[in-house]
Amino acid sequence: MSILVIAEHDNASIKAGTLNTLAAAQAIGGDIDLLVVGSGCGAAAEAGAKIAGVSKVRVADAAHYADGGAENVAALVVANAGGYTHILAAASTFGKNVMPRVAAQLDVAQISEIVTVVSADTFRRPIYAGNAIATVQSADPVKVITVRTTGFDPVAETGGSGSVEALDAGADTGLTKLVNRELTKSERPELGAAGIIVSGGRGLGNGENYHSLLEPLADKLNAALGASRAAVDAGYVPNDYQVGQTGKIVAPQLYVAIGISGAIQHLAGMKDSKVIVAINKDEEAPIFQVADYGLVADLFDAVPALTAALG
Amino acid sequence: MKILVPVKRVVDYNVKVRVKADNSGVDIANVKMSMNPFDEIAVEEAVRLKEAGVATEVIAVSCGVAQCQETLRTAMAIGADRGILVQTDEELQPLAVAKLLKTLVEKEGPQLVILGKQAIDDDANQTGQMLAALLNLPQATFASKVAIADGKATVTREIDGGLETLSMSLPAIVTTDLRLNEPRYATLPNIMKAKKKPLETVTPADLGVDVAPRLKTLKVEEPPKRSAGVKVADVAELVAKLKNEAKVI
Ligand SMILES: Cc1cc2nc3c(=O)[nH]c(=O)nc-3n(C[C@H](O)[C@H](O)[C@H](O)COP(=O)(O)OP(=O)(O)OC[C@H]3O[C@@H](n4cnc5c(N)ncnc54)[C@H](O)[C@@H]3O)c2cc1C
Ligand SMILES: Nc1ncnc2c1ncn2[C@@H]1O[C@H](COP(=O)(O)O)[C@@H](O)[C@H]1O
Numbered sequence: 168m169s170i171l172v173i174a175e176h177d178n179a180s181i182k183a184g185t186l187n188t189l190a191a192a193q194a195i196g197g198d199i200d201l202l203v204v205g206s207g208c209g210a211a212a213e214a215g216a217k218i219a220g221v222s223k224v225r226v227a228d229a230a231h232y233a234d235g236g237a238e239n240v241a242a243l244v245v246a247n248a249g250g251y252t253h254i255l256a257a258a259s260t261f262g263k264n265v266m267p268r269v270a271a272q273l274d275v276a277q278i279s280e281i282v283t284v285v286s287a288d289t290f291r292r293p294i295y296a297g298n299a300i301a302t303v304q305s306a307d308p309v310k311v312i313t314v315r316t317t318g319f320d321p322v323a324e325t326g327g328s329g330s331v332e333a334l335d336a337g338a339d340t341g342l343t344k345l346v347n348r349e350l351t352k353s354e355r356p357e358l359g360a361a362g363i364i365v366s367g368g369r370g371l372g373n374g375e376n377y378h379s380l381l382e383p384l385a386d387k388l389n390a391a392l393g394a395s396r397a398a399v400d401a402g403y404v405p406n407d408y409q410v411g412q413t414g415k416i417v418a419p420q421l422y423v424a425i426g427i428s429g430a431i432q433h434l435a436g437m438k439d440s441k442v443i444v445a446i447n448k449d450e451e452a453p454i455f456q457v458a459d460y461g462l463v464a465d466l467f468d469a470v471p472a473l474t475a476a477l478g
Numbered sequence: 479m480k481i482l483v484p485v486k487r488v489v490d491y492n493v494k495v496r497v498k499a500d501n502s503g504v505d506i507a508n509v510k511m512s513m514n515p516f517d518e519i520a521v522e523e524a525v526r527l528k529e530a531g532v533a534t535e536v537i538a539v540s541c542g543v544a545q546c547q548e549t550l551r552t553a554m555a556i557g558a559d560r561g562i563l564v565q566t567d568e569e570l571q572p573l574a575v576a577k578l579l580k581t582l583v584e585k586e587g588p589q590l591v592i593l594g595k596q597a598i599d600d601d602a603n604q605t606g607q608m609l610a611a612l613l614n615l616p617q618a619t620f621a622s623k624v625a626i627a628d629g630k631a632t633v634t635r636e637i638d639g640g641l642e643t644l645s646m647s648l649p650a651i652v653t654t655d656l657r658l659n660e661p662r663y664a665t666l667p668n669i670m671k672a673k674k675k676p677l678e679t680v681t682p683a684d685l686g687v688d689v690a691p692r693l694k695t696l697k698v699e700e701p702p703k704r705s706a707g708v709k710v711a712d713v714a715e716l717v718a719k720l721k722n723e724a725k726v727i
Pocket of ligand 1: 367368369370371394395396397398409410411412413414415425426427428429430431432436447449452464465466491515516
C-alpha cells in the first residue's frame with residue numbers, strides 16, 4: 168500500500184485536520200507521503216517532514232497554488248497520483264472542494280467522510296445526517312477518500328524524520344481567480360480542534376445577546392464558539408460557526424448547547440462529543456435526548472450564573 | 479443563456495430514517511420524499527437569474543426512478559421552464575450522475591450549472607465538483623452569493639475560516655450553500671402551470687453512459703445510541719457534575 172495525504176496548511180505550519188487524516192492513513196497501513204501544495208510553503212513542508220509516520224513530503228511551490236484553488240490543486244494531485252493506492256484529505260471545505268475533482272479525473276469514486284477504516288478497501292461512513300452508518304467497499308484501483316477528522320485521533324506532530332522532495336509545478340489552469348478572502352479573526356481555539364465548545368442557537372434572540380452572554384462563558388472555559396444554523400442565518404455570528412450536517416462536525420470533550428432545540432441536522436454535527444450539556448427552557452426539546460446534563464432554565468438567568476459559578 | 483439545475487429526489491429532511499432490520503439499507507418505503515433542500519436553493523437561484531433577465535431558460539434535470547418526475551414538477555412550479563428525467567431503477571452514485579449530467583451539458587450548452595452542494599441522503603458532496611472536472615470547467619462550491627455579468631461569474635463561497643470570492647469565466651459549475659437564498663413557496667397556480675411544462679425522459683443507455691456503481695454497500699447500521707443523561711436542578715449542580723463526575727472542567 169502506498170498512500171498520498173494532501174496536507175492543509177497556511178504555508179508555515181500544517182493544520183490539525185491533516186494529523187487526523189494521517190491517522191486514517193496509518194489505519195490503512197503502508198508508506199505515507201504528504202503532499203504540500205502552496206506558494207512559499209517551504210516551512211510547512213519542513214513541519215510536515217517532522218510529523219510521525221510521514222515517509223516523504225512532496226512539495227509543489229508556485230504562485231498559482233497560493234489560493235489553494237480546486238482546479239490547480241486537483242490537476243497537480245492527478246499528475247502525481249501514479250503508484251498510489253490511496254489518496255486522502257480531510258473532509259474540510261478544502262478537501263471537499265478538491266478531492267471529487269481528483270476522483271473524477273482518475274475515473275474513480277470518492278469515498279466521502281470516512282469514520283472508520285475496516286480494511287484497505289472497506290470503510291465506514293455516516294449517511295442521512297449520521298442517522299445510519301454505511302460500510303462500503305471500493306473496487307476502484309485508487310481509493311480517493313475524505314476523512315471525517317473526529318473519527319480519528321491525531322498522529323503526533325513531531326517525532327518523524329521524513330525526506331522532502333520538490334515536485335514540478337503544473338501549468339496554471341487559469342480557470343478561477345481569487346478576488347477576496349475574509350477570514351473570521353478569533354483568538355479562540357479553532358472550532359474543529361477545540362476541547363470545549365460553547366454553542367448558541369435561536370434562543371439567544373439576537374447577535375448582541377449571543378456575544379454578551381456566550382463570550383464571557385467561553386472565555387472562562389477557554390472554549391471555541393459555535394452556533395446552530397438558525398443563529399447563523401439570523402446573522403448572530405458568521406457562517407463558519409455553524410455546527411451540523413452541513414456545517415462543521417465536532418466532537419469536543421465538552422459541548423454546551425445553549426438555546427438550541429436539537430434538530431437532527433444539528434445533532435449530526437455534535438452528537439459524538441464526549442459530554443453534552445444542554446440549557447433550554449423547553450423540557451421537551453430534543454437536545455435533552457442526547458445531553459448528559461440537561462438544565463431546564465431560562466438561558467438569560469442560567470448562562471450568567473454559570474459564568475459566575477466558574478469563578 | 480441557459481441554466482441547468484440538477485435536482486435529486488431524497489427522503490424529506492424532516493424524516494428520521496430507520497435502518498432496516500437486515501442491515502441492507504435504510505427503510506424508505508412509505509416515507510415522504512422531497513427535493514433535496516440544496517437543490518431547491520439552486521432552482522430558486524436560477525429562476526431569480528431568469529427573472530433578472532440574465533438567463534433565458536432554466537432546465538431542471540433529475541436522474542433516478544420514474545417518481546423523480548414529481549421532483550421535476552416541483553422545480554417547474556418554482557419556475558424552471560422544462561424538465562429532463564434520466565430514468566433508471568439502478569442505484570446512481572455521484573460519478574455516474576456527473577457523467578450523465580456531462581452528456582446533457584454537452585447537448586444543451588448551458589452557461590451555468592447550479593447544483594446543491596450535498597444530497598442529504600448520501601451526504602456525498604461530490605457531484606458538482608466531479609461534473610466540473612469531467613468538463614474541465616471552473617467550479618465554485620458552497621456558494622452564498624452569485625453574480626453574473628460580462629460573461630463572468632463572481633461567486634462568494636463559504637469556507638472553513640470564513641468567506642472567499644472567486645471570479646471565473648462562463649460556462650461554470652456552482653454548488654449552493656444554505657444561505658444563498660430562501661426558496662419561494664410554489665403557489666397553486668404555478669403548480670398547475672408546471673403540470674403543462676415539457677418533461678422529456680431519456681435513459682442512461684440513450685446517453686451512452688455506464689452507470690454501474692463503483693462502491694458496494696456491505697451493510698448499513700444504526701449509529702451508536704446516545705442515551706439521555708440526567709436533568710440537573712440548577713447551575714450549582716451542573717458545575718459540580720462537570721467537575722466531579724464528568725471531570726471535563
Ligand atoms: C438541508 C438542511 C441542512 C441543515 N443543516 C443544519 C446544520 O448544519 N446545523 C444546524 O444547526 N441546523 C441545520 N439545519 C436547520 C435545522 O433543521 C434547525 O432548523 C436548526 O438547527 C434550529 O436551530 P435552533 O435550535 O437554534 O433554533 P430553534 O429550533 O428555533 O430552537 C431554539 C431553542 O431555544 C430555546 N429557547 C428559546 N428561548 C430560550 C430561553 N430564553 N432560554 C432557554 N432556551 C430558550 C427554545 O426552547 C428552542 O428549543 C438544516 C436544515 C436543513 C433543511
Ligand atoms: N440523482 C440525481 N439527480 C439529479 N441531481 C443529482 C442527483 N444526485 C446528485 N445530484 C446533484 O448533485 C448535488 C450533490 O449531490 P451529492 O454529490 O450526491 O451529495 C445534489 O444537490 C444535486 O444537485
